[in-house]
Amino acid sequence: MVEPALRLDRLSVDYRAGGRNRAVLRDVSFEIARGEAYGLVGESGCGKSTVALTVVRYLPRNGRITGGAVTLDGADVMRLGPQALKDLRAKDVSMVYQDPGKALNPSLKVGRQLVEVFEVVGVPLAEREARALEMLKKVRIADPGSVMQRYPHQLSGGMQQRVAIAMALANDPTMLILDEPTTGLDATVEAEVLDLITDLRRELGTSVLFISHNLAVVAKMCDRVGVLYAGMLVEEGPTREIFGSPRHPYTISLLRCLPRGGQRKDRRRLDTIPGFLPTAGMLMPGCPFAERCALADNLCRTEVPKLRAVCGRLVRCHYSDRAVDLPRNTPADVVMPKPTMGGAPVLRVSNLSKTYGQGSHAIRAVADVSLSLLPGETLGLVGESGSGKTTLARMLLGLVPPDLGGTIELDGNPLAASLDRRRDEEVKAVQIVFQNPDSALNRSHSVSRIIGRALRRLGGFRGADLSSRLNALVAAVRLTPRHLALRPRQLSGGLKQRVAIARSFAGDPRIVVCDEPTSALDVSVQAAILNLLAELQAARAVSYVFISHDLGIVRYLSDRIAVLYLGRIMEMGPSERVFEGPNHPYTEALLSAVPNLDGTRNTRIRLSGEIPSAANPPSGCPFQSRCPRKIGAICEISEPPLTEAEPGHVIRCHIPAADLERLQREYKAGARNVEAGQEIETAVIDASHQY
Amino acid sequence: MTGFAAAAAPSRRQEVFTALSRSGAFLTGLTIVLFWVVCALFGRDLVPYDPLGEDILNALGQPSAEHWFGTDQIGRDIFSRVIVGSRDILTVAPLATILATVVGTVLGLLTGYFRGIIDDIASRLIEATMAIPGVIVSLLAIVALGTSETTVIIVIGLSFGPGIARTVRSAVLSERELDYVAAAKLRHENSAHIMFVEILPNILPPILVESTVRLGYAIFAVATLSFIGFGLQPPSPDWGLSISNNYSMISGGYWWTVLFDALAIATLVVGINLTADALQEALDG
């Protein structure tokens, strides 16, 4: 039998914190064959990164291996002497991690850092430079000579990650560890980096350990996948089996938390997982998931299940045979009344712009945006970093004054640009749920003070009235009175976000801006928050401006979607129209960049070039510098107007909508033919019929 | 469903308290400081001799069973003087620190929160006063205003204010970017509410650390001013003053006339700084 590239054998790791040892990994075993890509998924704190750090023997000072063994390329990593360990790191295993800006040394030129990799393995001085250039070409850096001469901070995030990948693969290692390599990158950039990794792996035959919280990314990249929960491997097997027909209650619940297959708020609700993620080192005598599992009984709480082979995969569950029928925690078919949308718009924005700085340093964050919002409607704002979506939201709130010339109207009446000049009625009508509850909640105030103050100021309640309202609001966001006395840091992320939501609803707002309200949360918590937002909207006919980079979530919650690029609306229309097309070429690229959970490769549209800076946007159409459908000089000369493709669906492109539709249909059909020729069957898993 | 983890997380205060009670540096520092506080409060009633009582016949006596730390050039008992000598400096320095903390906190909150022209001017002023060493600024001001305990308190308080203001300002600058401040604005709260009710409680930990550190500096400064004759004035048994009066005699071998006062100052400042250091570690961690 061929020796696997990596084997973990009953690995256990402790971290010492707060004066005691906390188990982070417990009895983790798996193998990665040569040339195989293995994905490790799990939510925050489950021990994913600890696995990676243990393999390269780089645990933090307070970390300790308490049992088991790691065998890399036949070598027992724990028993290597210092020189052998250095050799192993230099030749056999490499690691790429999140935030490439930090992974590269800020005070050394890129070239120097890259050349070092060859120095370590004794490449002659004269050859190092050429090898480095060759490596940069391999990661598709267009101008390797000049990149070598630059410092990391002069490169974009995507470029930095390419450089990091170039360093990692320079000595053709047996094993490449990727720890959240694309987290924090924009969708189109992420897609490029993932493509690059796929191609290089095919070329070099490197084994990959791919660690991510993003199930869809792992589904796209990996042959096999392991699911970690509370430091234990709970399920492991071929990717398609695990994501297509999971057998562990945790995996099943996790997948049900994600909106899939065009799921929408008014048709099916997301399932949720009750309770909380266990914190590292929490003492659990039985199955770690027992506290949150609908199937759990006494046996589960007292005895850790063994990893057993079931239906072509390994499952750590006493009742894996029953897991397929795991009852939902939130009924799917609770039909929410479709809010009555219609009548006069509650919000109307015309020609809103925002310019930061002056003269040659001026940055046009938002350019000439006009839109309207009906009562009870959700408008999704989609865009990558620098698209101006947050600035736009802050202008609506009055936190950032727009440039002169734009107007905001609330219920047909002009709304002052600055918060100070808005009347109390107007201020309470437009509220926000921020992205990060740790920043949004005052950490020295208790929950009751945070919500109570909002009720007093925005709702005008006093005395007994105030406390009855407080209780009602707290119940409405599914908090209990026990939480009232606690401070934010004593609550989990999901509970904190509920407090923030309660606060924004204190004055019965007309419009709530949701600025990436779930992006700081784990998947199992996210679903509950999305359900809550949908419920509150149905009950109160509030309008949402919903900002997110996650297209699946936007699709689930939004009635209409606006796609922003460099501060401009490129496309806007009813949610389903935007997802089905015809699309602006940018939207098309954005949609195709998102990996699917079913692991089928999308008809990827590759964008060339980097996202331009808003300080220096391209002439003409802002997207022309990256546009794969650019038709010629006209795109560079004049910025196209927003033209109506169908009623209510506008696209900012020189190509007529009918032509766009034809081109895109042809492209999809062509790509599908190519795909059918490859080994991939499009076994599309329809979420709605599976669960 | 809103289960177990919620109540399990300990409050911040408990955590800090636990960390402090486990810190050897903190306990040592605090013990030293408390010792001198007790001496300052009750020293007069505990010491064997009158710290001001002259006894020319026993001048410059070596440390002995009667005079543990010896006697000075006019025969005063050095042990009694060292114990009671904590009193004036532990009055002046803490008062100056409180003044500096109040001035610095208000100044830091205002400049950090409002930014703009006021901030620019105040920052220049702060930087200018910090460009010259505190002892020299204080000296300049004391020469101009005349020497007295009140002057020393005011001058040190005001000259330390800018340093605290700078710390507070930078804390406010990062706080004001947090979304809870935006949330308060979206409730139409006024600036005073945002500064003092929303922001201030969150920056109390750095203020606490900063003022503890400044208390150490204040003792440093008062002792130094006394040593060069511009701080506490005779007949105070103050340590710096005593060293100033006696150090010309150390070449004659009368080491005990300065050593014990020096050690007293040393233990007090080191004690305070150990406390401040441990406090910072506990509040950061």
Place this chain on the structure above:
Amino acid sequence: MNRFLARRFAFSLVTLFVLSLIVFFLGQILPGNVGRTILGPLADQQAVDALNHQLGVDRPLLVQYGAWIWPFLQGDMGQSYIYRSPVAAFVVPALGHSLKLAAVGFLLVVPLGILGGVVAALKVNRPLDRVISLGGLSATVLPEFVSGIVLILIFGIWLRWLPIDAAWPDGAGPLIQLYYLVLPAMTLVLGLFGYIARMARAGMIEALDSDYTRTAVLKGLPWRLVIWRHVLRNALLPTITVIASQTGYLIGGLLVVETLFRYQGIGSLIFNAAKAKDFPMLQACVLIIGITYAVATLLADLLYSFLNPRIQMGDGQ
């Protein structure tokens, strides 16, 4: 890079201007009447007025400020009340003396402090780290006259190794001068060692825990190279700024150290001027110290921007 430095330079100028205003107006609140103070209570009122007029202290404040600062900038620092002769003649040589003492202290403490911090960081939380950190902290927080007295007692009185006066005999060569400067310089070293070591240690620990250090280790680089190429430079950058900001402290320390060791520098000049309420002298000294500090911080910024590529390229802040 040039823009960054031009900005820093403008900042320094504004700071010095504000400082000169503070120094000048503090001089104005000197209680009583300058002429009366100098001539004493028994002098004739006419003589007092005449002296006041001669000194120019009866003119409007702004005129007085202009009349003080303008010649000052051209090297004329005014007349000492006490010596009745130009201040510059005292200040310039005194500054030279002080710089000599400060230079000896600096040359000793900077390498020692950095070394101490680096060693402590590499042995973090081990006994050696505790000794360096706690010892350094304790020495740093002591007033100079306290650590100076202790040094004098140990090395001057008990061991009799070193002179306790810094006044060397006339015509002494550099080595002899150095011998006399050891104790005062050691006092300054004690005051700064802990501070620099602490900064260097903090910078090192941060750099050691950074992702780029992990990258370097996982490349398989030898530990020595990791430290030398990747850790040190990033770790010590902030320390440079700290060292520069400590020149002010160093000069404050000089005031006491020079008094304690009877050394004829700017510190003892300030001390004597303060005792005699010689305000022109005091103002000149304080302003000179401010200028010295400004120059030191500028030099540090220059060095910092030279070592930090982000500033060098002019596109970082």
